[in-house]
Amino acid sequence: MPRKLLLWTALLILGLPCRAQLPGSDQIIANLKYSIPGLRDAEITLGEIVASSFEGFHEGIVTVNARNTYRVLLVEDPPRLLILLGSPVDISLSEESVAELLEEEERQMAVAAQDRHVALERFAQGTPARGADNAPVTIYEFSDFQCPYCARAADTMKELLARRAGDVRLVYLQLPLSIHNWAKAASVAAVCAAYQDHDAFWMLHDRYFENQGGIVRATLLDQSREWLQEGASIDLETWESCAADTESAANQSAVLRVEVSVSTAERMGVTGTPAFFVNGHFLNGIQPIGAFEKLIDELIAGGASDG
Numbered sequence: 001m002p003r004k005l006l007l008w009t010a011l012l013i014l015g016l017p018c019r020a021q022l023p024g025s026d027q028i029i030a031n032l033k034y035s036i037p038g039l040r041d042a043e044i045t046l047g048e049i050v051a052s053s054f055e056g057f058h059e060g061i062v063t064v065n066a067r068n069t070y071r072v073l074l075v076e077d078p079p080r081l082l083i084l085l086g087s088p089v090d091i092s093l094s095e096e097s098v099a100e101l102l103e104e105e106e107r108q109m110a111v112a113a114q115d116r117h118v119a120l121e122r123f124a125q126g127t128p129a130r131g132a133d134n135a136p137v138t139i140y141e142f143s144d145f146q147c148p149y150c151a152r153a154a155d156t157m158k159e160l161l162a163r164r165a166g167d168v169r170l171v172y173l174q175l176p177l178s179i180h181n182w183a184k185a186a187s188v189a190a191v192c193a194a195y196q197d198h199d200a201f202w203m204l205h206d207r208y209f210e211n212q213g214g215i216v217r218a219t220l221l222d223q224s225r226e227w228l229q230e231g232a233s234i235d236l237e238t239w240e241s242c243a244a245d246t247e248s249a250a251n252q253s254a255v256l257r258v259e260v261s262v263s264t265a266e267r268m269g270v271t272g273t274p275a276f277f278v279n280g281h282f283l284n285g286i287q288p289i290g291a292f293e294k295l296i297d298e299l300i301a302g303g304a305s306d307g
Contacts, residue, residue, distance in 0.1 A: 022049060022058060022076055032062070032081070039064065049074065116268060117280030123264055124171050128198040128205075131161050131169035137279050137296050138169045142265045144273040145187065145208040146180035146215075149286045153274040154209045156289050163289075167296060172205060174261040175273050182217040184258060185243075189224050191254040192242035193234060200232035200239075 023031075025046045033040045045063045052059040057073045062083070064070070073082045093101070120140045129138075141157065143150040157170055174191065176183035186208050194201035207227045208215065215223060221244055228236060242250035265275065269282070276283040278295050 022074055023079055025049075028074075028081065113277075113280030113282075115280070116277055116282075120171075120173075120264075120268075120277055120280070123260075124173060127171055127173065128194050128201040129169055129171045130157075130202065132166050133169065135167055135169040137167055137299055138171060139292070140171050140173055140277040142173045142175040142261075142268075142270050142273060142275040144175055144177050144180060144183045145190070145205075146183035146212065147177065147273045148212070150274045151209040151212050152286055154205070156287070156292070160289055160292055164293070164296060167300065173265070174258045175265045175270065175275070176258065176262070177273060182215060182220050185217065185220050186215075186224075187258045187261075188251070188254045189221060189239075189243040191257050192239050192250065193228065193232065195242065195250065195254070196234040196239060197232060200228060200234045203227060203230075203232055 028046055029044045032044060033042070042064050043066065045066075047061040047063070049058050049060040052073060054073065057075055059071065059073050062070045062072050071084045073084065074080070075082075117138070121138070124140060139157070139160075141153070143153065161168060161170060174187040176187045186204070190201050190204045190208070193204050204224055204227060207224075211223070221240070224243070225236060225240065228234065228239065238250075241248050242254055245251050268275075268277070270284075272285065274286065276287070276292075278292065279299050281295060281299075283291060283295070
């Protein structure tokens, strides 16, 4: 048998007299249902049994309820069936070869992260940021103002910036999801505020997440204006024209900015919010603060410098 490591989840004794002949499909399925009680009410089909590349075995595909498929190995004498958890794993590589391959894999991942970091840095020029301008680590966060997980992530980012002042810079990038009815309008309103003053952007950022449960699409702009009136240094009429007047050049520019941000996220492989790129290294979904600190420490220890 080739030097492969076979991963299986169950070894089923078919309970048949020893003979050098495989049971028929109906008999195999009956034994599967008997040996695995969870399958007794399931619809099970067994595909064609063919000779396996593993000496002494045959193989086939078991389908459960027309959805889930499992590769199986069968041996004739005595009759046995093995359900594979995954594809066979090649274990012929020497430890030295494995170490070299892992080193090369890490090198390629580092190069890919740097490429993503450079691309995001180029895209995000002029975008509001929090933290030290010369911080060695920049976190690019793709987020949605209406996303509950993003609200939790905003709290995490606030705590992280307080803990790691000087080490971390945060850049917020727009990714309003189509399932949220006011997220895109909030993104546009925030971008319009940023056109005049970055502090006004962060004011809306904080208010949207703090008051997420009480915001509705119909009154979003009125609420936003009230928050901006609390102390933002912007011309509110100019902001409102940008946020609400779909015929204005400023509004079209802000909408385009949001849409380009969404397409940038998609090109980066982001499929949901929140999503983070820490100096280009991808962290997906809501994360504990420790996950960020661990990666930040590794990057700084490795001589990270933003840009």
